[in-house]
Amino acid sequence: xxxxxxxxxxxxxxxxxxxxxxxxxxxxxxxxxxxxxxxxxxxxxxxxxxxxxxxxxxxxxxxxxxxxxxxxxxxxxxxxxxxxxxxxxxxxxxxxxxxxxxxxxxxxxxxxxxxxxxxxxxxxxxxxxxxxxxxxxxxxxxxxxxxxxxxxxxxxxxxxxxxxxxxxxxxxxxxxxxxxxxxxxxxxxxxxxxxxxxxxxxxxxxxxxxxxxxxxxxxxxxxxxxxxxxxxxxxxxxxxxxxxxxxxxxxxxxxxxxxxxxxxxxxxxxxxxxxxxxxxxxxxxxx
Ligand code: PAF
Numbered sequence: 001x002x003x004x005x006x007x008x009x010x011x012x013x014x015x016x017x018x019x020x021x022x023x024x025x026x027x028x029x030x031x032x033x034x035x036x037x038x039x040x041x042x043x044x045x046x047x048x049x050x051x052x053x054x055x056x057x058x059x060x061x062x063x064x065x066x067x068x069x070x071x072x073x074x075x076x077x078x079x080x081x082x083x084x085x086x087x088x089x090x091x092x093x094x095x096x097x098x099x100x101x102x103x104x105x106x107x108x109x110x111x112x113x114x115x116x117x118x119x120x121x122x123x124x125x126x127x128x129x130x131x132x133x134x135x136x137x138x139x140x141x142x143x144x145x146x147x148x149x150x151x152x153x154x155x156x157x158x159x160x161x162x163x164x165x166x167x168x169x170x171x172x173x174x175x176x177x178x179x180x181x182x183x184x185x186x187x188x189x190x191x192x193x194x195x196x197x198x199x200x201x202x203x204x205x206x207x208x209x210x211x212x213x214x215x216x217x218x219x220x221x222x223x224x225x226x227x228x229x230x231x232x233x234x235x236x237x238x239x240x241x242x243x244x245x246x247x248x249x250x251x252x253x254x255x256x257x258x259x260x261x262x263x264x265x266x267x268x269x270x271x272x273x274x275x276x277x278x279x280x281x282x283x284x285x286x287x
Contacts, residue, residue: 022049
């Protein structure tokens with residue numbers, strides 16, 4: 001595996017990969033890799049001939065009071081994991097290489113990026129869309145893999161690809177991979193390492209309470225009551241606050257007041273200690 005830090009070297013290495021023929025997959029990450037990321041890489045390996053992974057802690061998607069400085073950085077350990085998974089190229093640019101002096105462009109989406117995390121983290125999805133479009137243009141992959149853990153992010157990226165007529169990758173080649181969970185159900189996240197042992201134990205309440213709320217809704221309980229129950233359970237377990245607990249249309253992410261026959265998604269963002277956790281689950285009609 002080659003680790004590459006400049007755009008010029010990336011282009012040279014990609015030209016060599018492409019000369020071999022075959023399909024190129026991109027797995028964009030911010031590093032601090034865990035089993036969730038490695039699952040994306042394995043899916044990419046299964047479906048493409050060459051996998052390019054990127055590691056870039058993107059300053060543009062962090063708010064001024066967020067954890068940009070604290071975000072874990074461990075390039076050598078991450079590179080070893082990616083190499084063991086058969087990744088061909090690791091694209092790890094510096095902030096200056098990604099955003100040279102004078103960089104002035106921002107990609108902004110209305111609608112899909114407005115609510116949920118977009119409301120709680122103003123500017124976050126502009127930063128995500130801007131860097132992901134740059135990564136797509138830099139690598140020009142045939143397909144790209146993202147975790148469903150960041151469900152709204154995936155919707156934003158798919159919308160951008162459709163709206164801007166992207167061809168590398170095509171919108172339908174942007175592939176969402178189901179969330180990987182710890183044994184107690186907590187969704188894997190690089191931010192879980194911020195949790196103290198007590199917070200980590202309490203954090204398992206999040207997926208459990210979400211499943212209970214889904215059981216209640218699919219058994220006919222009113223959506224508002226099920227969401228209120230979920231919020232109370234999180235606060236009782238020691239969560240400090242809840243940014244949102246929303247039932248949304250699975251495609252548009254518009255909030256739903258009632259559970260119908262269309263695919264729906266339960267999405268939650270809540271804070272425990274200083275850490276913000278997000279999770280989402282499919283809500284399907286009971287068989
Ligand atoms: O999901 C992430 O790790 C990031 O938001 C992404 C897609 C790599 C863009 O910085």
